[in-house]
Amino acid sequence: MYALIDCNxxxxxxxxxxxxxxxDKAGVVLSNNDGCAIARSQEAKDMGIKMGHPYFQxxxxxxxxxxxxxxxxxYQDMMYRVTSIxxxxxxxxxxxSIDECFCDLAGYALxxxxxxxxxxxxxxLQCTGIPVCIGIARTKTLAxxxxxxxxxxxxxxxxxxxxxxxxxxxxxxxTEIGDVWGIGSRxxxxxxxxxxxDAYKFTALPADWVLKQMTIVGLRMxxxxxxxxxxxMEYHRKxxxxxxxxRSFGRPETNLKVMLEALATYxxxxxxxxxxxxxxxxxxxxxxxxxxxxxxxxxxxxxxxVKLLTPTANDGELIRIxxxxxxxxxxxxxxxxxxxxxxxxxxxxxxxxxxxxxTKPDNRVRIAKAIQAMDKVNRRExxxxxxxxxxxxxxxxxxxxxxxxxxxxTKLSEIIVVVAK
DNA sequence: TCTGGGGTCCTAGGACCC
DNA sequence: TCTGGGGTCCTAGGACCC
Numbered sequence: 486m487y488a489l490i491d492c493n494x495x496x497x498x499x500x501x502x503x504x505x506x507x508x509d510k511a512g513v514v515l516s517n518n519d520g521c522a523i524a525r526s527q528e529a530k531d532m533g534i535k536m537g538h539p540y541f542q543x544x545x546x547x548x549x550x551x552x553x554x555x556x557x558x559x560y561q562d563m564m565y566r567v568t569s570i571x572x573x574x575x576x577x578x579x580x581x582s583i584d585e586c587f588c589d590l591a592g593y594a595l596x597x598x599x600x601x602x603x604x605x606x607x608x609x610l611q612c613t614g615i616p617v618c619i620g621i622a623r624t625k626t627l628a629x630x631x632x633x634x635x636x637x638x639x640x641x642x643x644x645x646x647x648x649x650x651x652x653x654x655x656x657x658x659x660t661e662i663g664d665v666w667g668i669g670s671r672x673x674x675x676x677x678x679x680x681x682x683d684a685y686k687f688t689a690l691p692a693d694w695v696l697k698q699m700t701i702v703g704l705r706m707x708x709x710x711x712x713x714x715x716x717x718m719e720y721h722r723k724x725x726x727x728x729x730x731x732r733s734f735g736r737p738e739t740n741l742k743v744m745l746e747a748l749a750t751y752x753x754x755x756x757x758x759x760x761x762x763x764x765x766x767x768x769x770x771x772x773x774x775x776x777x778x779x780x781x782x783x784x785x786x787x788x789x790x791v792k793l794l795t796p797t798a799n800d801g802e803l804i805r806i807x808x809x810x811x812x813x814x815x816x817x818x819x820x821x822x823x824x825x826x827x828x829x830x831x832x833x834x835x836x837x838x839x840x841x842x843x844t845k846p847d848n849r850v851r852i853a854k855a856i857q858a859m860d861k862v863n864r865r866e867x868x869x870x871x872x873x874x875x876x877x878x879x880x881x882x883x884x885x886x887x888x889x890x891x892x893x894x895t896k897l898s899e900i901i902v903v904v905a906k
Numbered sequence: 907t908c909t910g911g912g913g914t915c916c917t918a919g920g921a922c923c924c
Numbered sequence: 925t926c927t928g929g930g931g932t933c934c935t936a937g938g939a940c941c942c
Contacts, residue, residue: 518908523910544908585942666941701915702916726914727913728913729912733911737907
């Protein structure tokens with residue numbers, strides 16, 4: 486059996502954990518730039534505020550709804566606390582996303598997982614203030630379904646177990662096809678058009694049809710829904726195959742110089758992530774674009790991928806290439822919404838094949854040492870203590886974050902940094 | 907005026923190899 | 925009339941997740 490533990494309205498719950506006055510009141514957490522709602526309290530959902538709902542569209546009509554800018558340092562730290570407690574109960578744990586994890590319950594049959602899960606839920610609420618729902622079933626996909634049932638049917642206990650084929654069938658019939666883990670909007674529309682409106686009907690389709698129309702991914706899900714476990718647990722976080730960083734500007738940007746500085750900042754962030762997983766990249770893709778929400782003739786997007794001569798994770802080299810890409814693809818006269826970078830074709834930094842045409846291999850070694858020193862200082866003294874000059878110092882392109890809560894859980898280190906500086 | 911950011915996997919088709 | 929067989933690698937595009 487597997488359990489899926491999912492934090493309810495996670496970002497909202499994190500904000501509430503430190504600001505009790507927000508409890509029981511409709512509220513939302515906004516995306517970067519305070520653009521749209523990405524987490525909603527139950528009350529806000531009930532009022533009709535949708536996921537991704539643009540803030541400016543409900544700001545005036547819902548003045549009583551509290552809002553917070555997203556504060557990922559807080560949410561990440563809270564998830565760390567939550568998963569640590571879960572591990573005490575169910576050590577075979579896969580952290581699937583910032584607000585949910587799977588646990589393998591093999592070996593827990595005699596201990597009655599439902600009772601354990603109920604106790605776990607109580608401890609989480611007491612120690613972190615985060616309410617969770619727990620679904621338990623034979624496969625991961627069924628555990629997802631059980632979790633939905635827990636949210637719908639067992640509001641007070643927050644735990645729902647599918648232990649018999651009859652219970653599974655009932656839960657499948659009660660789950661709309663579009664709500665199944667692995668069915669996106671495209672397939673949902675198509676299946677509903679065919680009369681396959683719920684998960685139970687889906688499991689009755691012939692396997693070869695599912696394979697042909699929905700690839701091996703669809704077939705795997707079909708088998709999981711029928712009780713055959715085929716999505717294994719992943720206990721260790723895998724190295725990323727691509728690392729991207731992008732942000733929207735606080736307001737539309739027209740100035741190339743400003744965009745080059747923003748780009749340098751994002752390249753630095755991505756390169757630091759790359760180094761932290763001890764890898765280098767062989768390709769870099771840089772893009773910029775205007776908003777999708779403006780008149781067709783005002784829209785513009787540019788981007789270009791470059792294969793590197795020698796793989797690297799060095800800020801300086803990557804910034805130089807990234808900026809030259811932006812300079813050549815940039816077109817004057819548009820109001821840009823965002824610029825971004827994607828580093829790909831990633832491999833371990835122990836497997837670097839030097840280019841035959843590399844004229845300064847020694848230089849490369851020296852720079853790598855400087856970067857190492859920079860990472861060390863930034864780890865100790867806090868992010869951005871030392872950074873590349875190309876990132877600029879005016880910060881006029883930074884995000885709008887007008888409603889960010891205090892750094893409740895990470896503030897101490899902030900103070901230490903100030904003292905150290 | 908104002909609409910997020912970061913990922914994964916699969917498949918088909920083309921280029922190329924012997 | 926009739927023109928092989930077996931691969932790999934890369935890329936773009938589609939679908940999905942939170």
